[in-house]
Amino acid sequence: METELKLKLATADVARMREHPLLAELSTAAPREHELLDTYYDTPELDLWRGGLTLRVRRDGEAWIQTVKTASAGSPVLHERGEWESPLEGPQPDPADLSRQIKPQRLRELLRSPAIVGQLQPVFTNTTHRTTWDIALPGGQLVECALDSGSIDASGNGRNAEIGELELELKHGNPTRLFELALALHEDIPLEVANDSKAARGYALLQDEVPAPVKATPVRLGRKMRMEEALQCIGLNCMAQIESNVPGVLARSVESLHQMRVGLRRLRALLDMFRDLTPLPPELQEELDWLSGELGATRDWDVLADSTLPAVKGIHTEALQAAAREHARNLHRNMLPTLHSPRYTHLMLRMNGWLRGRQWRPASGLAKDDPLHQHALDGLVPLVRKAQKRLRKRIEALDENDAPARHRVRIAAKKARYAAEFFRDLLPEKEVKAYIKCLSQLQDRLGHLNDLAVAGRLLPVLENGGHAHDGGYARGWVAGSADAGAHGLREALGKVARLRLA
Numbered sequence: 001m002e003t004e005l006k007l008k009l010a011t012a013d014v015a016r017m018r019e020h021p022l023l024a025e026l027s028t029a030a031p032r033e034h035e036l037l038d039t040y041y042d043t044p045e046l047d048l049w050r051g052g053l054t055l056r057v058r059r060d061g062e063a064w065i066q067t068v069k070t071a072s073a074g075s076p077v078l079h080e081r082g083e084w085e086s087p088l089e090g091p092q093p094d095p096a097d098l099s100r101q102i103k104p105q106r107l108r109e110l111l112r113s114p115a116i117v118g119q120l121q122p123v124f125t126n127t128t129h130r131t132t133w134d135i136a137l138p139g140g141q142l143v144e145c146a147l148d149s150g151s152i153d154a155s156g157n158g159r160n161a162e163i164g165e166l167e168l169e170l171k172h173g174n175p176t177r178l179f180e181l182a183l184a185l186h187e188d189i190p191l192e193v194a195n196d197s198k199a200a201r202g203y204a205l206l207q208d209e210v211p212a213p214v215k216a217t218p219v220r221l222g223r224k225m226r227m228e229e230a231l232q233c234i235g236l237n238c239m240a241q242i243e244s245n246v247p248g249v250l251a252r253s254v255e256s257l258h259q260m261r262v263g264l265r266r267l268r269a270l271l272d273m274f275r276d277l278t279p280l281p282p283e284l285q286e287e288l289d290w291l292s293g294e295l296g297a298t299r300d301w302d303v304l305a306d307s308t309l310p311a312v313k314g315i316h317t318e319a320l321q322a323a324a325r326e327h328a329r330n331l332h333r334n335m336l337p338t339l340h341s342p343r344y345t346h347l348m349l350r351m352n353g354w355l356r357g358r359q360w361r362p363a364s365g366l367a368k369d370d371p372l373h374q375h376a377l378d379g380l381v382p383l384v385r386k387a388q389k390r391l392r393k394r395i396e397a398l399d400e401n402d403a404p405a406r407h408r409v410r411i412a413a414k415k416a417r418y419a420a421e422f423f424r425d426l427l428p429e430k431e432v433k434a435y436i437k438c439l440s441q442l443q444d445r446l447g448h449l450n451d452l453a454v455a456g457r458l459l460p461v462l463e464n465g466g467h468a469h470d471g472g473y474a475r476g477w478v479a480g481s482a483d484a485g486a487h488g489l490r491e492a493l494g495k496v497a498r499l500r501l502a
Contacts, residue, residue: 003170005178006194011164013189014149018131022184023145027133036060036150038126040202041093043119051110054199055120057093064088068098068111069199082107093120124154124202128163135181141173143181152198154205161201165194176357179349186349190342193349195246213255214244216266221425227379228358228372231274234422235355238267243348246339252332254302261295268292269418273383277371278360287347294338300454301328308455312477320470323462380423384502387416395497400486403453410446413439413496420501427501435501442496445489452482 009017017023023031037059042048048055052071057064070082084101088094099111110116128150135143146167153160166185168178185191196204204211219237221230241263248256268288271280280288305324309317338344353359366373391412398405417439420432455478463471 003175003178005168005175005182006197007166007168007182007186007191008194009164009166009189009191011149011162014147014164017147017166017185017189020185020188023133023135026135026137026181028136029134032132034060034130034132036126036128036130038128038198039091039122040124040126040199041120042123043116044121046123046203046206047116047119048110049199049203051107053107053110055093055095055098055111056199057088057091059091064090066093066095066098068095068102068107070107095120122155123206124152126150126152126163126198126202137173137177137181139173139177141177142171143173143178144169144171145181148198152202152205154202157206159205161205163198165198166191174357176353176359179353179356183346183349183353186342186345190345192340192345193243195243210251210253211247211256213248213253213259214241215259216241216262219422219424221376221423223377223426225376226372227277227374227376228360228366230376230380230423231270231278231360231372232355232358234270235267238263238270239352239355242267249332249335250339252329252335254306254328254332257295257298257302257332257335261292261299264288264292264295265414266418269415270422272415273387273419273422281354284347284350284354287343287350291338291344291347294335298328298331298335300458301325301331303451304328304455304458308451308478309474312474314477315470315473317470317474320462320467320474323465323467324458327458327461376423377426380419380426381502384416384419384423384427387412387419388499388501391416392497395493398493400489401483403449403482406446406486406489407450407453409493410443410450413443413446417443431501435499438496438499442492445485445492449482449485452478452485456482 018031039057041055041057054069056067056069058067064087065085066088067083067085082102082104084098086094086097086101095111095117099108102108102111128148131147133145135145137143144167146169148163148165148167150163151160152163166182168181170178182191217237217240219234221233225233242260245256245260245263249260271285271288301324305321305328309321309324312320360372371379391409394405394409394412398409400406417436420427420436420439424432424436456475459471459475459478463475
């Protein structure tokens with residue numbers, strides 16, 4: 001299993017990175033230079049890729065090596081995947097030879113399938129100049145640092161992409177050191193986290209598909225886990241959802257942006273839940289708040305254009321929808337420099353380092369009476385009850401017609417639901433299922449009311465932009481719909497207030 005942190009840099013900065021004094025200082029020997037030609041093989045239907053494998057033949061000088069890798073596991077930032085390789089006599093792959101090394105039966109059978117082996121063909125090539133350093137970090141951490149420049153060229157359709165990439169592969173030690181090294185280099189030369197591999201970029205050249213949005217995956221907690229292990233596991237699950245949706249957001253996918261925002265919201269809810277046990281450093285909290293604001297403004301216009309305005313009755317809203325979509329497109333366009341910015345890279349590296357390195361720990365380690373040291377089965381109870389109590393208090397104080405207060409109840413319901421979802425594996429199955437279902441129903445209802453309130457705030461922008469009549473009508477319609485939707489809310493809120501889980 002290899003563990004790599006992949007970072008992108010501008011091709012114009014490759015020469016500067018090659019001469020970076022930190023790499024020279026930490027290197028145990030002179031860097032090695034290689035000219036590599038990688039040819040990726042697959043069927044015309046890309047069966048290997050769709051099955052979670054890549055098959056590569058590499059020429060390095062006079063040597064030929066074939067390699068099979070699995071899709072990255074865990075966080076898209078820190079690539080952890082299976083890798084098997086064997087030498088070849090020449091440029092033709094021999095997948096049957098590789099399959100003998102692979103234990104998972106599904107992968108072994110995929111490589112041996114006559115239907116696949118008989119159709120293998122080159123699908124794209126990478127031509128790369130690689131400079132490699134062996135890095136020794138303080139504390140005995142060993143890292144292979146590879147700087148690549150070159151191009152990816154798709155077979156048949158003439159598409160290509162430049163390569164400017166820095167790979168930090170952990171040979172021995174703690175993965176958090178990769179993030180520290182990356183941050184030190186990022187101080188001098190702007191880097192971006194690479195959420196996809198060269199293989200993924202090569203396959204993207206072959207297909208015209210927008211990356212699919214990635215929803216949250218279930219959090220898997222062991223019953224013997226301690227609280228700090230649970231915090232790390234849940235936090236990395238949230239980070240994976242954020243990071244997995246970046247390619248889609250860069251392609252201006254509305255749903256990818258929504259799912260990236262959900263991942264960020266889940267992460268912030270988790271950190272708020274654990275705030276009394278281990279507060280996030282203030283500078284990191286500030287940066288998460290910044291990113292949340294960037295994503296939220298774009299999402300508001302998406303909802304107005306695609307959900308709220310199409311529901312307005314009594315007028316044709318096509319012109320309003322088009323104007324709202326134009327605002328949304330401009331904000332999606334503005335997300336590109338945000339996600340390409342050094343500030344975003346710094347946040348992702350710091351946040352991953354904090355979680356993976358358990359940087360909440362004091363230098364002496366956790367004391368046995370530290371709340372983070374207790375078993376998660378015990379420690380989750382006060383956290384879940386705290387979320388329940390906050391929700392009940394907001395419900396009891398609510399004026400149903402107060403939109404900001406309804407929104408605060410919605411946030412509390414969301415946090416209570418996230419708490420139950422995070423610790424689902426450690427809670428009674430039947431009770432947690434009913435609890436989450438009830439909270440989700442309330443959240444959907446309050447979410448619709450919040451969308452109407454946001455529409456009332458955004459529509460004046462369209463009115464002032466030449467849609468005074470239709471915008472004014474739509475604003476009146478959403479206000480009336482919000483008043484109607486608030487009626488009878490108290491009964492649903494009372495049901496939720498009576499919920500008990502822990």
